[in-house]
Amino acid sequence: MNKKQLFEQIQSKKSFLCVGLDPVLENIPKHLLKEEDPIFEFNRQIIDATKDLCVAYKPNTAFYESRGLKGWETLIKTWAYMPEDIFTIADAKRGDIGNTSAMYADAFFNLEQSGMSFDSITVAPYMGKDSVSPFLTHKDKWVILLAATSNEGHHDFQLLETPEGKLYEQVIKVSSEWADSERLMYVVGATRGSEFANIRRLAPDSFLLVPGVGAQGGSLAEVCEFGLNDHCGLLVNSARGIIYAGKGEDFAEKAREEALKLQQEMQGILEKAGLI
């Protein structure tokens, strides 16, 4: 999916919501445990209940890998179940030397080899250009590079001052020479509210993937105040707030209610900004 198509989806659905598909067995409704693959069944129902309200799904690969082979199988089935017109994000935070990053690209982009072909993957920047470039050689696939993350530990290195600004600013500046905003997005935590204006200045045309709204305490209004651009430019992720909205047999209905609340808030924001 290219940038134009993504914006069209946002306009058509009046939403820039990304649903994080990060379930753990301990937290899903008990009645699903009798299913052959409870996590997949959970994801399937969440997708059915939210697919008209969101433009992206983002499974975090850790939640699947932690369950070994059967978890990896659930990830593949979940990917296959996602509607074709929804932007898919493998939240994998990979990155290695060139020939190895090429393997990770195969793992998440090469359907024939791995059984999955996500639209995008999150990548860690520490190893530099040749660790990111192999992901950019796949047609119509995106890299979503970690810039300013939502967790407490972002203080440790991302905010370090370098001769040309903070480290996360350098990550954005340097990486913008590797690919343009048609191929490269950035992860910017919603909890970085006050830094959004700065980030938008550094990457005016880029989409930003924004985790941290909801459970982690970030504010949608603040994110949008500084983060919106003329093609929206935001994918705002919510995971726990949506997928665990209900704990009973009506969990999918409850998830839909939460997704709907966010979609409606987003619709108001898009209308106010003249984007729909």
Next chain:
Amino acid sequence: MNKKQLFEQIQSKKSFLCVGLDPVLENIPKHLLKEEDPIFEFNRQIIDATKDLCVAYKPNTAFYESRGLKGWETLIKTWAYMPEDIFTIADAKRGDIGNTSAMYADAFFNLEQSGMSFDSITVAPYMGKDSVSPFLTHKDKWVILLAATSNEGHHDFQLLETPEGKLYEQVIKVSSEWADSERLMYVVGATRGSEFANIRRLAPDSFLLVPGVGAQGGSLAEVCEFGLNDHCGLLVNSARGIIYAGKGEDFAEKAREEALKLQQEMQGILEKAGLI
């Protein structure tokens, strides 16, 4: 395996060699392709041929993930086949917010959940303390943190000057407050030769995992000149130079010959340093 036991293995085998188990289907001997799981069969024979010459095995997870479900299965089988007295490294370069890193720790440390229990995992530092800490809560398990990597892209961010030194120096300094040298190692590329003295000063007691000897051009002698400490403190990795030493039916024998050359060079170095 704890630090003392690792040094005992090094003394007993007169080697600090780590063999990188990073095979791709295109490069393994053709006669193996008739096997049900050619990559596992390749790894099995490499392990049988080298296990008395090395102290560690390091499969890079990308090489397995790239093949989807069957690749993940091969990784689990390969882990299970590694001798118990050999230090095992999941070269996964993971790292995410706290609750998610805990899942990655389960993926590689929690046998019951994932089917694997490596001794250690490589972790990317960009997201800071809470992305690393969850890996440190598993008894007798190690984090091997990326510090100065062997690839060209290490220039992009790792060498950036911060108020207290280069970024990779800050990574070592700051992370040394999270765990001591009994739980934390660092990845330092062999191609960083001249920086080794500096790194050893910052982390005098830590083991360093050193890729980049051989195919990537690093020199073992140079690494040891600056990197050895009083308990060796080095795990030097070779992958392609060993596993692809032969292309025919005698590939395992050829791999052994290459591993033996390195082991003998290492024995000389350990003897000269009075460590055996």
